[in-house]
Each structure stands twice: as C-alpha cells, then as structure tokens.
Amino acid sequence: MTEPVTRPEHTAYGPVKRKEDARFVRGQGNFTDDIQLPGMLHGAILRSPLAHARIVSIDTLAAESHPKVKAVITGETLEQRRLAWMPTLSQDVQAVLATDKVRFQGQEIAFVVAEDRYSARDALELINVEYEQLPPVVDATKALDPGAPVIRDDLAGKQDNHIFDWEAGDKAATDAAFASADVVVGQDMLYPRSHPAPLETCGAIADFSEVSGQLTVWATSQAPHAHRTLYALMLGLPEHKIRIISPDIGGGFGNKVPIYPGYLCAIVGSMITGKPVKWFEDRSENLMSTTFARDYHMHGEIAATSDGTIIGLRAKVLADHGAFNGSAQPSKFPAGFFHIFTGSYDLRAAHCEVTGVYTNKSPGGVAYSCSFRITEAVYLVERMVDLLALELGMDAAELRMKNLLRPEQFPYTCPTGWEYDSGNYPRALQVAMDIADYPELRREQAEKRERGEYMGIGLSFFTEGVGAGPRKHMDILGLGMADGASLRVHPTGKAVLSVSCQTQGQGHETTFAQIVAHELGLSPDDVDVVHGDTDRTPFGLGTYGSRSTPVSGAAAAVVARKVRERAKIVASAMLEVSPDDLEWSGRRWQVRGDPEKARDIAEIAMAAHGAIELPDGVEGHLDAETVYNPPNLTHPFGAYICVTDVDPGTGQVQIRRFIAVDDCGVRINPMIVEGQVHGGLADGVGMALMQVIAFDSNGNCLGGSFMDYLLPTTMECPSWELGATVTPSPHHPIGAKGVGESATVGSPPAIVNSVLDALRPFGVRHADMPLTPGCVWTAIQGRSLRSDLAVP
C-alpha cells in the first residue's frame, strides 16, 4: 500500500461485550455488603417514628447492657466529637443523630454497634426515647403560611420554613412577550416526590486504626473522592490517611451521592470500638431517609401567536426540600439546572422563579437520574406544549416541529443563558415519527375513538445539559467539577487507565477501555480501567448527572492522546526520523510517505522502557496524567413517542409501544448506550404511572417499602423501540455527550401526554403523576387527586 492514509484504520468503538459481566454472571461481584473483615461488628440505627417532635430524653442503659452490644452512640456522643451535625451539599447542615428535635419520620436518633446484625437490631428495641410531639408541616404549599410550625429552629433566628428564592431569565422581556401573545395557556402541575431505589441499599464498612491513624471506608458511594475530602473536613483527619473504596455498586441513580448519617456513625463506631463496623440500611430505611427526588409544585404558562409560534414561557415553582436542605447540585444553582426549562424550542423570552421550603419529610431533592432538575424542566415544557396544542387545535407533533430549534441555530444560547452545543432536532423528531408511523397511529386512534376505545399518542422532545461542569461555574462545596485521569502503558503495550468516576452499572470498565484503545490503536482487552478507590485513582467528582463520559470520558481521551504524543517522540528515535515526519495511522506512528516504516504502541512502549537513547527532554516509560475541565456542558437530546391504551372502566393504562430516538453524540459502545436508554425508559414508566412517596397528614411516609412504593416490572414495560441520530458535540474530545439520564428525563412527559391524549374525549386537560388506575379513573370523573398526600 503506497497511497497515504487519510483516515484511521482502527476503531475500538462498537458494541463490545462488557468486561464486567464475567464476574457478575458468576455471582462473583464484590458489593459492599459482600465484604467481611476479621472481627467486624455490625451497626443499626434507631429512627424516629414521628415526623416532628422534641426529644425529651433518650435512655440507652438497657441497650448497653445487651450481652452482644459493644457501643451505643447518640447525638450526645457525637456532640463531644463535634459530629452531631454535618454539612449538606447545599450549604445547610443536617443532624447526624438528633439532639434537639426529630424533623422527619425515619430520622436517625441512635446507633448501636453489636456483634452481629440481628443483635444490633434487637438492641434498638431496648432504647427508650421520650418525645414531645409537635405539629408537622406536610403539605409544601402550606409551609410558608403565617403560623406554620418552624421546623429549623436550630438555625439562629429562623422563624419560617423558607430556604431560598431563585430566578432566571428576563422577567420584563417575558412579560412583554406574554402581553403580545394571541394565546396564553397556564397549568398547575406536580412532579411528585419519588425515590431512586437502587436495588442495593446504602451502606458502609468503616475501619479505623488508632495506631496508624488510617481510616478505610468501603461504601456505596458514587463520589469516593468527594467523600474523602468531606470526611477529612468533618472528622479533622488528614486526608492522606483516609481511603474510600467503592467496590461494585448495585445501582446508584443519584441515591449514593451524599454522605449519610449511617456512614459517619459507622466511622465513629469503629473509632470507639477499635474494630471494623459495617452498617447497611434495610429497604424501608433507604426509602424513608435517604435522598428523595423531585417534589416540585409547578405553575407553567406558555404564550404563542395564533399560528402556533411559541414566544414565551414562564414557571413558578415551589420546591419541597424536606427537613434539611440536602439537595445535591453545583453550589451556584439552588434549583439545579431547572432554568433550562425552555427546552428544545425557539422562543423569545422566558422567566422562572423557584422558592425552596422546608417540610417535615426526608431531605434530598436532586437524585434519581434527573440531571440536576432537568427532569422537572422537561416535564413542565413538554406538558405546556401539549396543552398549547390542545388550545390551538393543532397536532402535537406539528406544533413541536414548527417550534423546534433549527440545526443552523447551533451553538444556541437559550433565553436563560445556556449555550446548547449542537443539535439537529427536526431530524430526530422525524426519525421517531417514521419509526412510529405517526400518521397511521393517528388514523388508528380516530377509528378507535369511533368505537369508544381510548388510545393515546404522546410525544416529548427533550434537551439535556450534562457533564458538569466548567469549574468556574460549577462546584460541589467548593470542589470544582473537573476530573483527573492517569494512564500507564506497561512495557508490553498493555495499559491501565485510572479514573475518578465510579461505575454503578454503566459499564465504564468497558467503555473507557474502548476510548483509550481507540486513541492508541490497541484492543479494549489490552486496557484495564481502575476506579472506585481513592488510593488508586486521581481526584475527581464522581458519577452522577450523566457526567462520566462528558468529563471523565474526555479525560480518558485526552490522557491517551498525551501518551500518543509521547509515543511519537519515542517512535521518532526508534525510526531515526524527525517527529514532524511521522503521522498517526490509527494503529501506529508511521513515516509520512513510507508507511512500511512504522511502530505501534506495544513496540514503542517496550522501547520507552528499554535501553534506546531517547531525545533530550524525553523521560523514559510511557504514561501521562491529565485533569479535564469541560469548557461547557454537552447537550444530548431526543424525541420520544408513547402509545397507550386506557381502560376507562378501571383507569388502567397499558403502554403498548414506546419509541425513543436519542442523540447523545458519538456512541462509543452502542450496546451500552441502548441499555442506558432502556433503563431510563423503565424509570419513566415508574414515575409516570406508579411511583410516588406520599405522606399522610401526620407526616407518616406511605412509600416505605416495595409493597407500597411500586416499581415497574416486566409486565408494565413494553419492548422498547429505539432509534438514533448522531450529532457530535463540537467541544468534547471525541464528540460524545452523556446518556445515562436522557431517557429518565425525556420519557415521563411522553407517557403522561399519551394518557391525557387518550382521555381527551372526556375533556381531561391534566392529571398529576403517577397516573395510577385510581388517578386516571378519578380524572375521568372530572376530579383530581393530590398524589403526594393521603386522601383524608
């Protein structure tokens, strides 16, 4: 072959089977609760049965006398160590173990350390807590009423339940747009509280050595490095003496981002007893105390001209953050990225206001694959567009196609300031409509309506912003959201990539190996990926908000390119040519115009570790490090169509078809990308039709087990129909965007729009999620339910 190589001869992208699966299918995964250490003790937490009460006394004597109990820790114990309160990820504090009051049902009060799991739980029943009950604040819409009980009297001078007011967009311009509109439609809607409920609950094993001062924590953590720094700050331990190991994680979805009281209790338990202490919550503890998601009471308004040109959007949101503001998002954004709520449409002006309030419910807010509240934003705009279509008598697809941003508008700065990196929206919607055969579906629907059958067709189009983030804009408690990566190529050309992000099922061990292999002309089998251990990986902020591929994935590509550039210099010495005479073929460095003279990475690695004379200024060996600070978010998008059949007699909804066309830029491993989309679609089914964490008027949690908090099974989920378009990100090193949360963000409005489309003959405009049979039936009767509160 003599002609010059003009394109890479090598790709490592593609549907490579996952490396992780070899251990998982054999039952040889290594999850935190699988780990047993010699002499290990077990912890259990006593929790409040009440939503709001003053603690009069805690009597632990009987528990301490239990023959198998080694320690009983209360808030008083922690106060002596200045650990009774811990910082949250939203500049608030949260009680580790309650000292003054309990503020939600399930709040942590005491921690028992015993010889085994069962004894620890036995001893909880021997602790006697005397309470003085206080009236709870359950309904967020009443949290700011004058005279509402003040939940956070621990905060100096606090006399109400207000947390923050926040706004984005141009109010005057939005008001002007609305004033000039032919049509304005408004709607109240609730995105109810849900819980990510990974199948593995949260837990930790803490092992503190007084002799070495070393603390090792095995934990279900999506962000081990951030946890290490936070522990160092909280505990006053030197950070280099703290090691966080996140082994295999049984799903995260945002549930495993924060530090929970149980982790700190396990650490203190180990410090007190001198033994490793394991703490694992049960399912009820998981659902009732760890971070919830959503709980946004929203009012949306959309303005348009009579021909269906959308010109303005407004939203007012009341955000229920629970008893402590433990919402986990970049510090400058108290409402997360909600203000991307103009979605995928070319409109003139937008303005949103968000008010956060305390209630007597568990803390959290940002969790569950929401891309920092983009879930709520997309739901709002996609419901509003459907309501506008209804008002105008336009087809919902036609209205969207008319208003979608056009490809030539990218990069596009939306009215609230986000710069969307790339997109071809009409193409994605058209692909989805083609897969669905949209005109045929509408024909079928019309026929069925004639026969009194209720079939719905719902659309949604979403734009995400993922990959937090540019560090000048985005930090978690002051830690900038940039990710490190290091790459070592061994003498025989086998490589080890170390990354700071943490897989919880996303397949990083495979995908990231593909990224490096692609850059270096290797096979993915030649690259091992190390993650989940702060002693073995460079610093970074972890995996959530779909940031792994946009940030750590970019770091992997950049560090591989650094190695490739170093390899070039070594190759030039090997081939005795100037580096300027070399070109990368995709597999090897070769002499321009003489491709027979070439060296691949394995040959170069051996030489780099060998005796060859290297050019001045070139160190031996073949490795590199990098820190990737993303210049912008990436903006994946997609078009979803959901077909439902609704039984008006029972209110039962059956999802017949679900078409999802996702554009997440370049797909490194399409098999894994599709798996990510499948999972998110199932989440959408759960949220739209089944899942809600509701409360009764006393603040009792009504979603405290899987018998009450219903998750989708094989029976509710259809066989997904996927499509893809590829619009590379212009600023990401390999053009990839995140995809982990796209379907969770995009699918709920498609399902809700579909059900409401089915109910159109009944004159139903809106109903709040989850659209359970009871909710749908009630809506058909012309009434509505508050899904977040028990019906009195």
Next chain:
Amino acid sequence: MQITVNVNGADYSRDVEARLLLIHFLRDDLGLTGSHWGCDTSNCGACVVWLDDTPVKSCTVLAAMADGRKVRTVEDLAMKGAGEAGGGRLDPIQQGFAECHGLQCGFCTPGMMMTARWLLDRIPDPSPEEIREALSGQICRCTGYENIVRSVLWASKHTGGSVASAEADE
C-alpha cells in the same frame, strides 16, 4: 438449632438461630455472596435461589426451613469440570446475559438467572410473554427488562452453551 442444608451439592451443618433468614445463612454463614438482599418483603427477587428445585425468595425463608433440603444458588450455575479456564463453562443463561447486555449493575442478575434457568428447564422454548410472566416478581432497576428477555431467549436458542457452538448453530 442444628441444621444441615445441602447447598450446591455439598452438605453444610451449622448451629443457627431459629429466626435466621436463608439469605443471611447463605451470605454470612456460608460466604455465598452471589445471592443478594434487596427488599425484605419478597418484592424484588434479588435473593432468589432454588429450594428443592423451586425458586424461592430467600429473604422470606428461614434457614431452618431448608434443613434437610437442597439449595441451589448462582454459584452452581456454571457447569463444573468442563476444564475451561476461568471457572468452568458457563450455563447458557449466564452466556445469554453477557451476550445480550442483560445486566448493568449486576445486583438483580443472580436472582433473574436462577428463575430463568428454572423456566428454561420446564419450557425450553418460551415466548417473550412467558419469559416476562416468569420474571414478573423480580425487579431490575437498570435494564428496563428488554435485554433480560432477549438474554433468556438467547439461552433458549443456544442450549449447547458455548458461544462457539451457538455460532455454529446459526
């Protein structure tokens, strides 16, 4: 109390508390951590093992109830003695899950595979609907189920097990 349970072909005699759950007996006493615990209420199926050839949710079975009976867990799925490196040749259901991306975090996978193996032993060529019905009492939070169904279908069509023979079939 003293119990003797045959787990994956070997007898284990242990002195246990009467209240000890089978899942904790398997995981904590025998160190068989392939079976997982997920909910306590028989809803999720992460703990599914076979008790005398029938899938059970071992979080709601007492270890004492397994006394004198046979238990089979995920650790027993791979065929023994096939001589292949890496711990024996995989059962087709294990291969199916790896081939079809039927798992992500891997936490529900052992339970799913145990039920699927049981299904295939009774209905060698199940329809997607029969697979969904069989797995309907178990929860996966990652995959949206589609690839699990495909994994079981794959296994039903590749009964010989190995990928090589599977490809030869096609």
